[in-house]
Amino acid sequence: MDLLTRGEELVLLAVWRLQGNAYTVPIREQLIEVSDKKWSLGSVYEALDRLEKKKYLESYLSEPMKSRGGRSKRIYKHTKDGLKAMIELRNAQNAIWNGISIPAIEREL
Amino acid sequence: MKKDYGYKNPPRFAERMLKRLYKYKKPDTRIGDFGEIFNDIYHNAGKSKAWTWYMMQVILSFFRRTEKAAIGSQIMLKNYFKIALRNIQRKKGYTLINIMGLSIGLAFCILILLYVRDEYSYDKFHENAENIYRVTLLRYNPDGSIKSMNSNQSIPLGPALCSEIPGIESFIRFKRLKHYVRKDEIVNDENVLYADTSVFKVFSFGLLSGNPGSVLEDMNSVVLSKDAAGKYFGDDDPIGSSLFIKLNEEYEEFIVTGTAENIPGNSTIKFDFLLPFKKLTTSVSPYRNNADRWDFVSIQTYIKTLPELDNHDLTETLQDFTLRHSREYVELLREREKFADDALVLSYDLQRLTDIHLSSFSSPKYSYILSGIALMILLIACINFTTLSIGLSSSRSKEIGMRKVIGARRSQLALQYWGETVIISLFALLAGIILSWSALPLFNNIVGKELDLTFSGIMTYFPVILGLVFFTSLFAGGYPALVISGFKPVYVLQKRLKLSGSNTFTRALVVIQFALSLFLINSTLIMSKQFDYTRESSPGYDKENIIQIPLKDAGWERTSAQFKNALSSSSLIKDFTASNNELGSNNSSGRRYFYNGATYTINIFSVEQNYVDFLDLEIVNGRDFKQDPAAEIKNAVIVNESLIREFDMTDPVGKPIPGYSQDPAKAPIIIGVVRDYMFQSFYHDINPVMISADFYMRYSRLLVRVYPGKIHEAVQYLNETWNEIVPDIPFSYTFLDESMETKYRNDRLWNRIVGYGSVIAIFIAGIGLFGLITLTSGIRTKEIGIRKILGASPDVIVRLLIKDYLYLLAAGIFITTPLTYIVLGKWLDNFAYRISLGVDLFVLGGMISVFSVIAVMSIQAVKAAVTDPVDSLRYE
Numbered sequence: 002m003d004l005l006t007r008g009e010e011l012v013l014l015a016v017w018r019l020q021g022n023a024y025t026v027p028i029r030e031q032l033i034e035v036s037d038k039k040w041s042l043g044s045v046y047e048a049l050d051r052l053e054k055k056k057y058l059e060s061y062l063s064e065p066m067k068s069r070g071g072r073s074k075r076i077y078k079h080t081k082d083g084l085k086a087m088i089e090l091r092n093a094q095n096a097i098w099n100g101i102s103i104p105a106i107e108r109e110l
Numbered sequence: 111m112k113k114d115y116g117y118k119n120p121p122r123f124a125e126r127m128l129k130r131l132y133k134y135k136k137p138d139t140r141i142g143d144f145g146e147i148f149n150d151i152y153h154n155a156g157k158s159k160a161w162t163w164y165m166m167q168v169i170l171s172f173f174r175r176t177e178k179a180a181i182g183s184q185i186m187l188k189n190y191f192k193i194a195l196r197n198i199q200r201k202k203g204y205t206l207i208n209i210m211g212l213s214i215g216l217a218f219c220i221l222i223l224l225y226v227r228d229e230y231s232y233d234k235f236h237e238n239a240e241n242i243y244r245v246t247l248l249r250y251n252p253d254g255s256i257k258s259m260n261s262n263q264s265i266p267l268g269p270a271l272c273s274e275i276p277g278i279e280s281f282i283r284f285k286r287l288k289h290y291v292r293k294d295e296i297v298n299d300e301n302v303l304y305a306d307t308s309v310f311k312v313f314s315f316g317l318l319s320g321n322p323g324s325v326l327e328d329m330n331s332v333v334l335s336k337d338a339a340g341k342y343f344g345d346d347d348p349i350g351s352s353l354f355i356k357l358n359e360e361y362e363e364f365i366v367t368g369t370a371e372n373i374p375g376n377s378t379i380k381f382d383f384l385l386p387f388k389k390l391t392t393s394v395s396p397y398r399n400n401a402d403r404w405d406f407v408s409i410q411t412y413i414k415t416l417p418e419l420d421n422h423d424l425t426e427t428l429q430d431f432t433l434r435h436s437r438e439y440v441e442l443l444r445e446r447e448k449f450a451d452d453a454l455v456l457s458y459d460l461q462r463l464t465d466i467h468l469s470s471f472s473s474p475k476y477s478y479i480l481s482g483i484a485l486m487i488l489l490i491a492c493i494n495f496t497t498l499s500i501g502l503s504s505s506r507s508k509e510i511g512m513r514k515v516i517g518a519r520r521s522q523l524a525l526q527y528w529g530e531t532v533i534i535s536l537f538a539l540l541a542g543i544i545l546s547w548s549a550l551p552l553f554n555n556i557v558g559k560e561l562d563l564t565f566s567g568i569m570t571y572f573p574v575i576l577g578l579v580f581f582t583s584l585f586a587g588g589y590p591a592l593v594i595s596g597f598k599p600v601y602v603l604q605k606r607l608k609l610s611g612s613n614t615f616t617r618a619l620v621v622i623q624f625a626l627s628l629f630l631i632n633s634t635l636i637m638s639k640q641f642d643y644t645r646e647s648s649p650g651y652d653k654e655n656i657i658q659i660p661l662k663d664a665g666w667e668r669t670s671a672q673f674k675n676a677l678s679s680s681s682l683i684k685d686f687t688a689s690n691n692e693l694g695s696n697n698s699s700g701r702r703y704f705y706n707g708a709t710y711t712i713n714i715f716s717v718e719q720n721y722v723d724f725l726d727l728e729i730v731n732g733r734d735f736k737q738d739p740a741a742e743i744k745n746a747v748i749v750n751e752s753l754i755r756e757f758d759m760t761d762p763v764g765k766p767i768p769g770y771s772q773d774p775a776k777a778p779i780i781i782g783v784v785r786d787y788m789f790q791s792f793y794h795d796i797n798p799v800m801i802s803a804d805f806y807m808r809y810s811r812l813l814v815r816v817y818p819g820k821i822h823e824a825v826q827y828l829n830e831t832w833n834e835i836v837p838d839i840p841f842s843y844t845f846l847d848e849s850m851e852t853k854y855r856n857d858r859l860w861n862r863i864v865g866y867g868s869v870i871a872i873f874i875a876g877i878g879l880f881g882l883i884t885l886t887s888g889i890r891t892k893e894i895g896i897r898k899i900l901g902a903s904p905d906v907i908v909r910l911l912i913k914d915y916l917y918l919l920a921a922g923i924f925i926t927t928p929l930t931y932i933v934l935g936k937w938l939d940n941f942a943y944r945i946s947l948g949v950d951l952f953v954l955g956g957m958i959s960v961f962s963v964i965a966v967m968s969i970q971a972v973k974a975a976v977t978d979p980v981d982s983l984r985y986e
Contacts, residue, residue: 025139043171043174070145
């Protein structure tokens with residue numbers, strides 16, 4: 002599996018959560034909410050572009066929308082590879098954290 | 111859930127720029143994303159926030175692009191820097207001229223930025239600022255336009271609004287009065303503000319001590335500002351101590367229940383002493399007798415609405431409310447002024463707290479004027495840069511040619527050139543910040559503010575300042591970058607291309623520079639001339655050595671004998687009189703009445719019998735009061751010519767003032783006519799005046815004319831006399847000529863600012879010209895040498911070099927004259943008595959500029975003209 006950066010990982014998951022409405026604006030909102038950091042549009046584009054290049058995501062255009070001044074959204078969804086990558090990510094995550102309990106860490110604090 | 115407001119378009123040019131920046135990506139959806147967020151911010155935080163955000167996106171995206179482009183050519187970039195710094199080093203003089211001009215321009219802009227920020231920050235510090243409004247009463251014209259706006263309201267209005275209109279949460283009424291405040295031996299005349307109890311809950315004035323909910327609960331409580339507490343109590347804790355305040359005839363005891371932080375400079379509502387409003391409506395005359403009346407208007411009323419309400423939501427409710435409470439008055443007006451049946455006549459309205467400063471106390475106009483001057487100066491500096499760069503470009507043509515041959519693209523070269531401009535602009539910015547910081551005290555002094563420039567302050571403006579530098583460098587360096595990068599390498603390397611110091615574009619720019627400087631010079635001259643005119647021309651009476659003493663509660667009826675006795679026995683005092691009006695003041699008391707289908711307004715001067723003589727007014731018809739025995743004063747009045755004109759009277763002496771009184775026995779009879787004199791300031795026309803020696807209006811001013819040179823002794827004597835006769839009232843006085851001066855203070859201030867601006871503009875344009883002539887004479891060294899060998903005398907050469915610029919100056923004068931004429935003509939219309947715009951001023955302005963141009967240019971031209979031709983021809 003390619004190692005993803007944290008940003009790419011967050012974007013990959015955000016796309017999953019948004020199911021079908023995953024375009025830049027709500028993805029960015031999600032990221033801001035989850036990470037409590039300011040994300041510029043550019044950084045979201047950056048991550049999306051890279052994920053698309055790695056063939057984890059694919060995109061299609063929506064109908065032009067009035068609320069966007071007659072422009073369409075580019076909506077992202079996972080490819081098969083992307084879905085596999087997510088499972089791998091989750092497994093790897095679990096493996097990394099396996100055996101580490103938060104109360105134990107807190108005791109050290 | 112998001113509301114659907116419809117799509118707001120982001121700024122067009124910015125959108126286009128973004129599109130270009132993302133042209134390799136998928137621009138359309140991206141522009142859509144930006145547009146969507148723009149709309150989001152627009153509806154949540156307002157237009158300006160959204161604009162700022164959008165512009166920041168453009169700038170950030172731009173840097174992102176250039177950064178990416180630069181990474182590939184890091185080595186080149188290093189080389190560019192090296193070349194830029196070498197160029198700066200090699201041409202120290204020109205760089206100095208450029209940096210000097212730009213830094214002064216930028217410094218000016220930074221100062222103006224501070225000023226404008228302050229102007230627009232008024233009252234925004236209140237937490238509830240968005241929901242606080244001042245109640246105003248609008249009167250309409252029959253055609254639906256607004257006739258007048260009054261912010262003084264009646265006492266019962268506030269409670270009525272609050273209880274009858276559900277959206278209004280609370281109300282605060284304010285009344286400012288002057289009272290004497292006493293503590294032990296200290297007595298001062300102080301401004302006291304009465305306010306409703308909840309003032310600290312609605313407005314965010316900080317309390318240092320005391321409970322915000324209850325400090326004004328008690329009838330005899332007072333809240334002091336930090337300054338006032340220090341003034342009366344020093345370092346002691348004032349809470350619980352007492353102060354004595356004279357509300358009516360007697361001093362009353364008040365207990366200090368709280369101290370407040372000093373009010374920020376950008377607050378419309380200011381106070382040092384805060385008393386409960388209840389006190390005003392129960393104890394202070396005339397307010398206590400009128401506490402229930404709707405037609406007694408003198409109170410400022412503020413309300414706080416529920417957070418989700420906008421002032422427009424309440425417009426209709428307020429219109430109903432107005433009808434409910436003043437139906438009779440509305441019907442009367444509707445009848446008299448012939449309104450249509452459904453037309454609005456009168457309505458209460460809400461004015462945002464944050465709008466009050468700019469609409470009532472200041473004006474956005476001032477911000478515009480200042481920004482205009484700053485931009486003019488910056489533009490002049492930018493033009494220096496452009497003309498000098500173009501002039502200098504020939505020395506770099508080989509470098510450009512070489513780069514092109516090796517394979518540089520035009521855009522790269524343009525970017526390189528522009529980059530150099532950015533570097534210079536950044537240097538200029540640094541110098542500009544230091545400059546503005548050191549000029550701040552002077553600037554504060556001129557505009558009468560307390561602005562502060564701190565490091566963190568600069569950081570908050572940083573995006574704006576960077577934007578300023580960005581555009582400055584674009585204006586200054588954009589054109590040279592395009593021209594220079596467009597050289598054809600073959601011509602350049604074959605030396606077929608000859609770039610001289612002045613092409614058509616340079617000439618045009620120099621003309622603009624001249625025009626701008628001239629505009630400022632002419633404006634300064636015209637403004638000063640107007641002030642000299644107001645100062646020197648006679649107001650129609652003898653205004654020298656007059657001291658005006660406010661009588662306040664001195665009770666002239668009781669004390670006049672004592673005063674008269676003391677004043678007439680002094681050898682310092684030439685003459686004295688008393689009047690109900692302050693001379694030179696903009697407000698006067700008078701009477702307005704309908705007569706024969708027209709409205710007449712007559713100013714009434716109630717005076718002592720010697721008034722006409724005292725002021726040395728010229729009697730053109732009839733006689734003065736003085737010759738009359740006392741009994742004859744009744745109904746006898748002296749009027750001015752303006753009144754005679756107003757009523758179109760012939761042979762007025764002995765006739766009554768038309769329509770003034772229903773009862774012929776009481777009608778004022780004209781016994782004399784005086785020539786018009788300016789009892790107000792020069793902003794006002796002379797209105798009809800009726801002078802009466804019949805004591806029926808309370809005197810407010812004692813006027814004393816002292817002997818010249820004895821002013822200080824006289825004031826001393828007056829003070830002592832005053833303290834003897836009315837010891838419990840503080841003595842104060844004004845000099846007539848000084849208080850007249852303060853009337854023109856605002857305009858004089860703008861005169862000074864424009865004056866400073868024009869000096870700076872001339873200076874920057876001057877050094878630019880100096881650079882330009884140095885350049886041209888350098889380029890024409892050989893030509894001059896040959897001319898001299900062929901027998902040209904130095905003055906022919908000097909003329910040759912300067913002649914061109916004088917033509918340009920003439921063009922500048924040609925452009926600027928009509929402009930000045932229109933703009934300054936508008937300004938002069940503010941004055942009822944104004945100078946006419948004659949040719950002389952423009953000639954003077956032109957002469958000043960011609961001489962400056964010749965002076966600046968001669969230095970270099972003469973130098974070129976007297977150089978030994980041998981040296982100049984050997985020069986390779």
